[in-house]
Amino acid sequence: MSKTIGIINGSLRKNSFSGSIADYVKNNAPEGYAFKIIDIGKLPLYNQDYDGEDLNEYTVFRNEVKNLDAVLFITPEHNRSIPAALKNALDIGSRPYGENVWSGKPGAVISQSPGGIGGFGANHHLRQVLAFLNVLTLAQPEAYIGSFHTLIDENGEINNEGTKEFLNGFLAAFAAWIEKLS
Numbered sequence: 001m002s003k004t005i006g007i008i009n010g011s012l013r014k015n016s017f018s019g020s021i022a023d024y025v026k027n028n029a030p031e032g033y034a035f036k037i038i039d040i041g042k043l044p045l046y047n048q049d050y051d052g053e054d055l056n057e058y059t060v061f062r063n064e065v066k067n068l069d070a071v072l073f074i075t076p077e078h079n080r081s082i083p084a085a086l087k088n089a090l091d092i093g094s095r096p097y098g099e100n101v102w103s104g105k106p107g108a109v110i111s112q113s114p115g116g117i118g119g120f121g122a123n124h125h126l127r128q129v130l131a132f133l134n135v136l137t138l139a140q141p142e143a144y145i146g147s148f149h150t151l152i153d154e155n156g157e158i159n160n161e162g163t164k165e166f167l168n169g170f171l172a173a174f175a176a177w178i179e180k181l182s
C-alpha cells in the first residue's frame with residue numbers, strides 16, 4: 001500500500017512559487033508514495049480558548065495531519081522567518097497540550113526565494129519549530145532553492161534540469177528516510 005505524504009505550502013499566494021515545487025513533487029513522487037496538499041489557508045488564527053472546544057476547522061486539519069505518514073513543508077521566507085500562516089498551522093496541530101499531531105512524523109523542508117540564499121532563514125526557523133514538535137526532520141540534503149523565478153516557465157512549471165535533478169534526489173532521500181523510520 002502506498003504511503004501518503006502531506007505537502008504543507010507556507011504560501012497562500014495564487015500561483016505561488018512554493019506551489020510550483022509542490023506540483024513538481026506531486027507529479028514525480030517516488031514509487032510507493034502519494035503526495036497530498038493539506039490546505040492551511042482557511043484556518044482561523046490559533047486561539048488557546050478553543051482548545052477545549054471542537055472547532056471544526058481545527059479538528060479537520062488535525063485529523064488530516066494525524067492520518068499522514070510523513071509531511072513535506074515547502075515554504076517561502078517572510079522577513080527572514082516562516083510565513084505567519086505556516087506558524088499558525090504548526091501551532092494548531094501542536095495543541096491541545098499533549099495531543100500534538102506532528103509528533104513522530106518523518107518530515108522534510110524545502111525553502112525557495114527569488115533571492116540568492118533560497119529562504120535559509122525560513123528553513124532554519126522552521127527546523128527549530130519542528131525539533132520542538134518532535135517532527136523527525138530529514139537532515140540532508142538541505143533544500144534552499146535560490147533565484148527561483150529563473151527556474152520556471154511562463155506557466156510556473158519548473159523547467160531547469162538541474163533543479164529537477166536536485167528535487168528527484170531530495171525526494172529519493174526523503175523516501176529512504178521514511179523507510180528507515182518505519
Ligand SMILES: Cc1cc2nc3c(=O)[nH]c(=O)nc-3n(C[C@H](O)[C@H](O)[C@H](O)COP(=O)(O)O)c2cc1C
Pocket residue numbers: 011012013015016017018019075076077078079080081112113114115118119148
Ligand atoms: C511579507 C514578505 C516578506 C518577505 N521577506 C523575504 C525575506 O526575508 N527573504 C526573501 O528571500 N524573500 C522574502 N520575500 C519574498 C518571498 O519570499 C518570495 O517572493 C517568495 O519566493 C514567494 O514565494 P511564494 O510564491 O511561494 O509565495 C518576502 C515576501 C513577502 C510578501
